[in-house]
Amino acid sequence: MGLETAALAAIASPRRREILRLVWREERAAGEIHRAMGDVTFGAVSQQLRALCESGLLEARADGRQRFYKARREAMGPVGELLERMWDDALWQLKQRAELAERRRGPRAARPRGSRRKKGTA
Amino acid sequence: MGLETAALAAIASPRRREILRLVWREERAAGEIHRAMGDVTFGAVSQQLRALCESGLLEARADGRQRFYKARREAMGPVGELLERMWDDALWQLKQRAELAERRRGPRAARPRGSRRKKGTA
DNA sequence: CAGATATTTTAGTTATAACTAAATTGCTGC
DNA sequence: GCAGCAATTTAGTTATAACTAAAATATCTG
Numbered sequence: 001m002g003l004e005t006a007a008l009a010a011i012a013s014p015r016r017r018e019i020l021r022l023v024w025r026e027e028r029a030a031g032e033i034h035r036a037m038g039d040v041t042f043g044a045v046s047q048q049l050r051a052l053c054e055s056g057l058l059e060a061r062a063d064g065r066q067r068f069y070k071a072r073r074e075a076m077g078p079v080g081e082l083l084e085r086m087w088d089d090a091l092w093q094l095k096q097r098a099e100l101a102e103r104r105r106g107p108r109a110a111r112p113r114g115s116r117r118k119k120g121t122a
Numbered sequence: 123m124g125l126e127t128a129a130l131a132a133i134a135s136p137r138r139r140e141i142l143r144l145v146w147r148e149e150r151a152a153g154e155i156h157r158a159m160g161d162v163t164f165g166a167v168s169q170q171l172r173a174l175c176e177s178g179l180l181e182a183r184a185d186g187r188q189r190f191y192k193a194r195r196e197a198m199g200p201v202g203e204l205l206e207r208m209w210d211d212a213l214w215q216l217k218q219r220a221e222l223a224e225r226r227r228g229p230r231a232a233r234p235r236g237s238r239r240k241k242g243t244a
Numbered sequence: 245c246a247g248a249t250a251t252t253t254t255a256g257t258t259a260t261a262a263c264t265a266a267a268t269t270g271c272t273g274c
Numbered sequence: 275g276c277a278g279c280a281a282t283t284t285a286g287t288t289a290t291a292a293c294t295a296a297a298a299t300a301t302c303t304g
């Protein structure tokens with residue numbers, strides 16, 4: 001099997017790189033991942049987890065009310081090696097941190113304006 | 123020197139990958155690159171060339187009214203090796219082609235609405 | 245200088261990614 | 275069943291990337 005384009009898209013985003021690093025060697029529950037990331041809502045993390053699953057880069061396992069995620073390293077091919085090299089590189093770590101800090105000033109407000117629909121009451 | 127984040131962003135985009143491939147081993151004029159790509163305006167190509175230069179992945183050389191671009195392979199580190207492996211992979215090539223075709227149905231219309239300003243006549 | 249050619253730049257548009265807050269779903273234990 | 279926690283989903287927002295068409299810039303040629 002060759003290289004996955006999904007893997008390239010994944011590693012282009014600091015946020016997704018952060019998730020991948022957390023679940024690279026051992027599975028973690030969604031909430032645990034969220035807590036480890038800070039400054040982003042649970043919902044946002046859940047969305048990224050779904051995207052990563054759908055492109056085959058993560059696998060999920062349900063246990064009780066928790067869901068455990070783990071990287072599918074074999075699906076990433078050479079891109080995986082690249083990631084590992086990155087994480088071992090001290091200089092790189094600084095850069096990644098800086099980029100994440102920038103991203104935190106991204107889409108911010110999204111303040112609610114109208115009333116919320118109730119789906120079940122139609 | 124370590125890995126450049128810019129390189130990751132570059133290889134995540136099929137369009138920029140295409141440009142990089144064209145100027146990987148030998149320099150090419152902007153127009154030549156544009157003609158080789160098809161289905162995109164010269165302006166769009168020029169913008170991508172600028173972005174790639176600014177992130178240090180290409181170098182430019184002016185000669186008469188032409189501008190020649192060439193990849194700065196040494197700035198890409200391990201990402202460069204990854205790209206080379208991709209281009210040698212037949213399966214990958216099919217995928218890349220498909221993705222470019224999709225991207226061609228991206229931002230399309232941009233039809234003009236108002237009159238254009240004339241900068242020099244103020 | 246006028247015209248042709250090569251490229252860049254600008255202004256505006258569309259599509260999309262990433263996000264938030266709130267609602268919803270699913271499981272557990274009382 | 276209902277309260278409570280974990281996680282997901284939804285609807286709407288903001289920021290941004292990629293693009294087009296037109297205008298501008300620069301260089302060469304007669």
